[in-house]
Structure formats: structure tokens, C-alpha cells
Amino acid sequence: MKGGDNVSNNGISLRRRIGGSTDRVRDWWAGASGWQRWIVYIGLIVFALILPAPWIGSFMSPGADWTTVLIFPVGVYILMAIGLNVVVGQAGLLDLGYVAFFAIGAYSLAYLGTKHGWNFWATLVMGIVLTAISGVILGAPTLRLRGDYLAIVTLGFGEIVRITADNTDEIGGSRGITNIPHPPPMFGTEFSFDPAPYYYMILAAIVIVIIFARRLEKSRVGRAWAAIREDEDAAELMGVPTFKFKLLAFFIGAMIGGFAGVLYASKAVFIAPPNFPFILSATILVAVVLGGSGNLPGVMLGAFLIAWLPERFRELQEYRILFFGGVLVLLMAIRPEGLLPSRRRKAELAEGTGGMGSMGAEVAGPTTDSSVEVSR
Amino acid sequence: MLDDLRLQFLQSTVDGLRVGAIFALIALGYTMVYGVLRLINFAHSEIFMIGTFASLFVLMTMGISAPVGGFALIGLILLMMVVSMAASGGAAVLLEQVAYRPLRRKGASRLAALISAIGASLFLQELFALVIIPEVFDSPGRNNTPVPRILEREHLFNIGNADVSNDHVIIILAALAMMVILDLIVSRTKIGRGIRATAQDPEAAVLMGVSIDTIVRVTFLLGGAMAGVAAMLYVMEFENTQYNIGFILGIKAFTAAVLGGIGNLRGALLGGFALGLIENWGAIFVGSSMKDVTAFIVLVVVLMFRPTGLLGESLQRARA
Numbered sequence: 001m002k003g004g005d006n007v008s009n010n011g012i013s014l015r016r017r018i019g020g021s022t023d024r025v026r027d028w029w030a031g032a033s034g035w036q037r038w039i040v041y042i043g044l045i046v047f048a049l050i051l052p053a054p055w056i057g058s059f060m061s062p063g064a065d066w067t068t069v070l071i072f073p074v075g076v077y078i079l080m081a082i083g084l085n086v087v088v089g090q091a092g093l094l095d096l097g098y099v100a101f102f103a104i105g106a107y108s109l110a111y112l113g114t115k116h117g118w119n120f121w122a123t124l125v126m127g128i129v130l131t132a133i134s135g136v137i138l139g140a141p142t143l144r145l146r147g148d149y150l151a152i153v154t155l156g157f158g159e160i161v162r163i164t165a166d167n168t169d170e171i172g173g174s175r176g177i178t179n180i181p182h183p184p185p186m187f188g189t190e191f192s193f194d195p196a197p198y199y200y201m202i203l204a205a206i207v208i209v210i211i212f213a214r215r216l217e218k219s220r221v222g223r224a225w226a227a228i229r230e231d232e233d234a235a236e237l238m239g240v241p242t243f244k245f246k247l248l249a250f251f252i253g254a255m256i257g258g259f260a261g262v263l264y265a266s267k268a269v270f271i272a273p274p275n276f277p278f279i280l281s282a283t284i285l286v287a288v289v290l291g292g293s294g295n296l297p298g299v300m301l302g303a304f305l306i307a308w309l310p311e312r313f314r315e316l317q318e319y320r321i322l323f324f325g326g327v328l329v330l331l332m333a334i335r336p337e338g339l340l341p342s343r344r345r346k347a348e349l350a351e352g353t354g355g356m357g358s359m360g361a362e363v364a365g366p367t368t369d370s371s372v373e374v375s376r
Numbered sequence: 377m378l379d380d381l382r383l384q385f386l387q388s389t390v391d392g393l394r395v396g397a398i399f400a401l402i403a404l405g406y407t408m409v410y411g412v413l414r415l416i417n418f419a420h421s422e423i424f425m426i427g428t429f430a431s432l433f434v435l436m437t438m439g440i441s442a443p444v445g446g447f448a449l450i451g452l453i454l455l456m457m458v459v460s461m462a463a464s465g466g467a468a469v470l471l472e473q474v475a476y477r478p479l480r481r482k483g484a485s486r487l488a489a490l491i492s493a494i495g496a497s498l499f500l501q502e503l504f505a506l507v508i509i510p511e512v513f514d515s516p517g518r519n520n521t522p523v524p525r526i527l528e529r530e531h532l533f534n535i536g537n538a539d540v541s542n543d544h545v546i547i548i549l550a551a552l553a554m555m556v557i558l559d560l561i562v563s564r565t566k567i568g569r570g571i572r573a574t575a576q577d578p579e580a581a582v583l584m585g586v587s588i589d590t591i592v593r594v595t596f597l598l599g600g601a602m603a604g605v606a607a608m609l610y611v612m613e614f615e616n617t618q619y620n621i622g623f624i625l626g627i628k629a630f631t632a633a634v635l636g637g638i639g640n641l642r643g644a645l646l647g648g649f650a651l652g653l654i655e656n657w658g659a660i661f662v663g664s665s666m667k668d669v670t671a672f673i674v675l676v677v678v679l680m681f682r683p684t685g686l687l688g689e690s691l692q693r694a695r696a
Contacts, residue, residue, distance in 0.1 A: 092487070094487055094490060094491075096494075141676060141680045142676065142679065142680075145679050145683065146683075148414075148415075148416045148486060148490055149634070149679055149683070151416070151490060152416065152627070152630055152634075152675070153672075153675060153676055153679060155627065156627065156671075156672035156675055156676065157672070159624075159627075159668065159669075159672060160669050160672050160673075163665075163666070163668055163669050164666075164669065166665075167665050167666060278623070279498075282494060282498060285491070285494070286495075289491055318506065319502070319506065321498050321501075321502045322498075322499060322502035322503060322506060324495070324498055325494075325495045325496065325497070325498030325499030325500075325501075325502060326495065326499050327495065328491055328492060328494060328495025328496075328498070328499075329474065329475050329492050329495040329496050329499065331495075332475075332479060332484065332488045332489070332491055332492035332495065333475075333478040333479060333492070336479075336484055336485075336488045
């Protein structure tokens with residue numbers, strides 16, 4: 001009995017210590033002046049630029065070409081996780097069909113590029129526009145639904161897109177689309193089979209999307225999302241047009257997913273419906289939740305881990321999904337806020353808000369301190 | 377097109393009722409858990425999958441590989457049903473214990489519970505694909521595992537131009553019988569009253585002396601057992617199973633539950649049959665490859681226009 005107490009005490013203090021160190025970093029960051037922040041930004045960008053170096057790769061990815069790994073899965077997962085974070089982390093809407101947007105982006109580039117000979121930039125814009133529209137088409141009828149219904153409907157949407165692609169001969173059916181054109185040369189670099197230019201392209205994309213997501217989070221829109229996530233009814237009463245903002249979250253999340261899809265297809269040369277399974281949606285969701293949904297650095301860390309670990313430990317690749325499933329269950333039981341949570345999100349989860357309210361038959365036990373309200 | 381409709385309508389109806397009975401049985405599990413916990417038990421599809429393998433396990437251990445007849449067939453069906461119900465029900469109780477109870481204790485959000493459910497679902501699928509199917513059933517984990525035929529199809533009678541055979545009759549009757557039993561349990565017994573009370577107002581139920589933990593466990597057990605019956609009927613009829621067999625079926629069954637009004641037992645029954653019919657009638661027009669899409673479209677349309685389903689949502693009023 002006594003031993004058990006010790007263990008739990010150690011566990012708590014260890015947790016506090018980890019929490020304390022990230023807290024200190026955050027406090028420093030909150031008080032940092034402009035030039036200090038710029039030094040960090042520049043340091044991070046320099047780090048990202050030298051990341052594909054072979055000496056890092058020999059340690060990080062001995063089994064496969066490191067630069068290729070950095071593009072797919074790492075870069076693409078990070079991009080998708082940032083996009084899904086807008087929907088799940090910021091607006092608190094559970095989207096289980098996020099892969100649909102990724103697929104629509106990829107198919108836009110592949111179809112317009114091969115069948116109609118559009119150039120890369122035009123298809124990039126068109127791909128993003130098409131996915132944004134599909135986000136609205138999906139969101140408009142479904143966003144009035146309760147949170148858990150929404151989850152199933154989005155899951156259905158992901159499957160509809162995949163099954164439809166599988167059965168539509170115009171876009172290759174189950175054979176997919178081959179010979180997708182590479183992007184045109186940029187700044188004197190040829191895009192062909194050398195992965196390096198794609199890495200820098202996806203890096204630029206990630207930086208742009210981070211800035212975009214960050215600005216949104218700090219804006220009126222971000223505050224509206226936080227209000228909706230915490231208590232939709234209260235937000236509505238306070239004058240937040242909740243439906244409009246939820247739709248906007250879907251719109252932006254879809255755009256980023258489509259962007260990731262276009263970039264993926266431009267490197268992939270060949271895409272087919274099996275590239276876009278439900279499990280990819282689940283994987284990105286795991287990345288967001290594992291990292292700490294709502295917190296950009298956390299989400300990116302989560303995406304990196306989820307993408308990189310199976311590549312690094314290839315012998316475990318087969319057990320990847322088994323591991324993901326177990327991690328999700330464990331994480332929800334012991335640390336639902338993820339590895340690097342935002343403080344606000346952590347507080348919300350401790351209260352049992354921040355996503356669709358609490359479960360039904362939940363009665364305060366001796367260990368919980370939430371009081372039961374008795375209405376008169 | 378109209379010719380197709382005239383030729384296939386009645387047969388589609390019969391086939392739709394057959395598959396609808398299976399949807400309805402699975403939907404009962406979703407609906408009961410949702411009624412009590414307000415949780416979409418995403419891993420319920422894997423509870424069904426476990427049931428299919430339990431049935432197959434019975435056939436394997438008894439060494440049955442050819443159709444049987446007469447009383448042996450009845451005994452075999454009952455045995456498979458009992459084993460499937462036990463396996464699925466047990467798995468459902470275990471699932472609740474591991475994946476949902478800790479969250480419930482902490483008063484976690486429903487988003488967290490749903491994510492935990494997805495995790496459990498992935499875990500169980502992979503556990504079967506990587507370990508149990510290769511080790512126990514000696515079959516490649518990710519491929520379709522064939523199930524030996526136990527029921528020789530016999531043509532019984534015609535309805536118009538539709539053939540009705542013994543398997544149709546067995547499935548529909550077995551499903552209806554199980555649903556009647558479940559309905560009696562929920563509406564007539566003490567534990568059923570506890571389930572309805574908890575669905576209506578968990579706090580008041582606790583104050584009246586209902587043990588929530590027991591009720592939740594029984595709810596999972598009953599829902600799992602119904603999935604077990606569905607699983608047994610499924611392997612008897614379609615003669616195969618797979619580690620991810622529950623995925624599409626589970627979503628369809630959930631759609632059926634929502635269609636009938638989630639939390640409503642009779643709604644699940646109605647929704648199951650309705651979805652089976654819609655899907656098979658739809659296939660006449662759009663072809664069977666798009667069959668799976670029909671269910672999703674039905675789900676979206678129902679949620680848009682009548683989010684409470686055909687019969688409205690409520691478990692507490694299940695006694696009608």
C-alpha cells in the first residue's frame with residue numbers, strides 16, 4: 001500500500017516537473033521582446049533548412065531516404081495536422097473524414113494536370129478552391145448537427161469521396177491517375193526525381209500555413225472558435241454567429257487539407273483511391289490529439305512523431321495502427337490534453353467542456369469534485 | 377429502368393429485409409449505449425467482428441465443413457449463437473471497462489470518449505489482423521477468411537417473382553425473436569427499468585438507488601449480445617469474415633439507429649429494415665457498387681430533415 005502511494009507521488013511530481021519546464025518556456029515566450037522572438041524564428045527556419053542533411057538522416061532514418069521521409073509522411077502529415085487542428089483543436093468539431101479534402105486536392109491536381117494540361121500554379125489555386133467549396137458543401141447541411149453526429153457524417157463523407165473516386169472512370173476509377181506532372185522549375189531548380197526541391201516547397205507551405213493559422217487564432221475568428229468550443233449555447237447567446245464560424249473552420253481546414261493534397265500529388269506521380277483510406281483521417285486525428293489539440297507546436301510535434309516513428313522503426317511498421325489505437329485509449333484515460341497542450345485547452349478538459357459536453361451517465365464519484373446540480 | 381424495377385423490386389425487398397435484420401440487431405447495441413451514455417460506441421463494429429470469429433471458432437473446433445440438416449442444424453445454430461453472444465457481450469463489457477469507464481469516472485468530455493472509442497476500434501481490428509486471425513484461425517490476417525457452409529439453401533416459396541429461401545426465413549425470424557426478448561428485458565424487468573431510468577436522468581436514478589456502473593455494464597452486455605446474434609447470422613448467410621468486416625456494417629447500423637431515432641429500441645428495428653430496403657432498392661438504380669454510398673446519403677438526409685429519426689429518440693419511453 002505504502003509502495004503504491006510512493007509511486008503515485010513520484011508520478012505526480014514528475015508530471016509537475018515536466019509541466020513546470022514547459023510552463024517556464026511559455027512564460028519566457030510570453031514576455032519575450034520582438035527581437036528575441038525573431039531570433040527563435042530564424043533559428044527554427046535555419047534548423048528546418050539544414051534538416052535534410054545526410055548526417056541527420058543517417059541517424060533519423062537509416063532505412064529510407066531521409067529527405068523523402070521528410071516530405072511524405074512528415075511534411076504532409078504536419079500540414080494536414082495544422083489544418084485539422086483548426087477544425088478539431090480550435091473550433092472543437094470532430095472531423096473523421098479529413099482525408100476527403102486531402103484526396104480532393106490531390107485529385108484536382110492530377111485530373112486537371114493530366115487531362116487538361118493546366119499548369120501547376122493554376123491547379124494549386126483551383127485545388128484549394130475546390131476543396132474549400134467541398135468543405136462548405138459538407139459543412140452547410142451538417143454543421144447544425146450535434147458534435148458526435150457530425151463525426152459520423154464526416155466519416156461517411158470521407159468514404160463517399162473514396163468510393164466515388166473508385167467508381168468514376170473519368171478520374172481513373174480504381175486504377176487511379178498516373179503521370180501526374182511535376183511542378184515547373186522555380187528559382188532555377190528543376191522539379192523531377194530529386195526530393196530536395198519538394199522538401200523546400202513543402203517547408204515554405206508549412207511556414208505560410210503556420211503564419212496563417214497563428215494569425216487566425218489570435219484574431220476575432222480564433223476567439224469566436226474558442227467560445228464555440230467551450231460552450232456553443234453561451235457563445236450563441238453572446239452574439240457569436242456560431243454556424244457561420246463553424247462553417248468558416250471547415251472552410252479553412254478544408255483549404256489546408258487540399259493544399260497538402262496538391263503538394264502530395266505533385267510529388268507522387270501516381271495516385272489511386274487506396275491512397276486515401278479512413279485510417280489516414282484517424283492517423284492525423286491521432287497526431288493532433290497526441291500532440292495537444294489547439295496548440296500549434298504540440299500538433300506539429302504530434303504529427304512529426306506519428307509520421308517519423310514508424311519510418312524510423314521499420315520493423316514495427318506493421319504494428320503501427322495497433323500502437324496508435326492503444327495510444328489513443330491510454331491517452332484519453334491519463335492525459336487527454338496531449339503531450340504539449342495549450343493551457344486553456346487543459347483547463348477546459350479538466351472541467352469536462354471543450355468538446356460536445358460530457359458523457360451521459362456520469363455521476364460524481366468520491367474522486368471527482370464536480371458537484372451535482374439539483375434543479376428545483 | 378422501369379423494367380429493371382419491375383423485375384427486381386420484390387427480390388430486392390426480400391433481400392433488403394434479410395440484410396436489414398442484421399443491421400437492426402447491430403443497431404440495437406448503438407442505440408442502447410447511446411441512450412444510456414450519450415456516446416457513439418464506435419468500437420461496436422469490432423464487437424460484431426469478434427462475434428463472427430467466435431462463430432467460426434465453433435465451426436472449426438467441431439470440425440464442421442459441410443452443410444448439416446435437421447436437428448443437428450438447429451443445435452449448431454443455437455450453439456454458435458450462444459458462443460457468439462458470449463464472446464461479443466464479454467468483449468463489450470471488457471471494452472467498457474477499459475476504454476470508457478476511466479473517462480466516465482473523470483467526467484471527461486464526449487469528444488475524449490469518442491476518440492477513445494476510435495482508438496479501441498483500431499486496436500481491436502489490428503489485434504485480430506496481426507495476432508488472432510493468423511495464430512488461431514491459421515489464415516492470412518488481412519484477407520477474407522472463408523466460413524464453411526452449414527446451411528444448404530432451399531427454395532421455400534415465392535412472393536410474386538421473388539424467391540424466398542430458408543436462410544431468409546431463419547434470419548428474419550431469429551432477428552425478430554431476439555428483438556422481442558430484448559424489448560421484454562428492457563420494458564419488463566427490474567434491470568430494464570434501471571436502464572430506462574438511467575437513460576432518462578442518471579442523477580435521479582442514482583438517488584433512487586440504481587447502480588450506474590451495473591446498468592452501464594448490463595447495457596454493454598445486452599448490446600454486445602445482440603451484435604453476437606447478428607454476427608452468427610452474418611457468417612451463416614455470407615460465409616466469410618474479415619478483420620475490418622465491422623467497419624462498413626457498423627456505420628450502416630449506426631445509420632439505421634439514427635434513422636429510427638437513436639436511443640429508441642423499436643426505432644432501431646424499424647431503421648434497420650428501412651435502411652436494408654432503401655439500400656437494395658437504391659441498388660436497382662445506381663448499381664451495387666455504389667450501395668455503400670446510399671447509406672451515408674440516407675444518414676445525411678435524415679440528420680438534415682429529421683434529426684430525431686423516424687420514431688424520435690428516447691430509451692426511457694421504449695416500453696411504448
